Amino acid sequence: MNLDPKSNGLNRRQFLNRLTKAGISITAACAAGFWFHDSKGYLSSKPKPPNLALKDFSIGTQGQKMSIVRGEDRVATLRMALKSLGGIETFIKRGDRVLLKVNAAFASPAMLSATTHPVIISEMTQLCFRAGAATVVVTDNPINDPASCFTLTGIADAARKAGARVLLPRDDLFNPMTVKGAKLIRNWPVLYKPFTDITKVIGMAPLKDHHRSGASMTMKNWYGLLGGRRNIFHQDIHGIIMELAMMVKPTFVILDATTAMMTNGPTGGSLSDLKNTNTMIVSTDQVAADAFGA
DSSP: OOTTTTTTTTTHHHHHHHHHHHHHHHHHHHHHHHHHOOOOTTTSSSSSOOOOOOBBOOOOSSSSEEEEOOOOOOOHHHHHHHHHTGGGGGGTTTOOOOEEEEEOSSSGGGGOOOSHHHHHHHHHHHHHHHHTSSSEEEEEOOOOOHHHHHTSSHHHHHHHHHTEEEEEEEEGGGEEEEOTSSSSSSEEEEEEEGGOSEEEEEEEEEEEEETTTTTTTTTTTGGGGBBBGGGGGGGGGGHHHHHHHOOOBEEEEEEEEEEEEETTTTTTGGGGGGGEEEEEEESOOHHHHHHHOO
């Protein structure tokens, strides 16, 4: 490029304009050269996030996969359902470290059936310890304030009295995860760290109406493991439920339909929203449990 203003008959303003454009082009070319060449390895040396995935916590039981027991007493029906599947010893062994993923989404009392009932959390914790479990952890990432939710639902008190550790969500417990084959859960914060030293996972969900998904059951219960602005997934609620089931392979799930929330879910708020359906479902197949619950 000839930058002599007189040789081209340019006035001062035209000359400076061309000079500025030439400078921009040279700068862009240098920047592109850095990004594409990167001789000092600035880009290649940047650590990549680990490819995290939850373990498969299922135990591959043969034969019966699901037990359905009718009755008004949650503790009695839970015990009977587990017994028909071979007893808690079929699933929990000595030294196991168990995580109970409960639904503690809302700061509402247990009588409104918006969350996992504390009596079955207490019972499940005690059963695990009787089978020889070393530790039992109870956790969820509620929609409302976690401390208030775990307190007002009665979950924290019931779990601690039974000997479980209540783990409230913290930022340092989340890690970005991508579920293989997923379109939605890609590099998304998930409550991952509580699972790292766990050997068995039990999902415990109430049966509820849900204004977006139609129903909230065992697979929707894993939604409480997501962090970030997870409400964006409401745009594809059925897609995210499917991917949650791909992400978590539990030892077994419990669907408590003793008192089902029939309307105004998932929060409810009135006893008029509820119906006594007197059913407890325990299953190693979460899809089967939800299919029956629906």
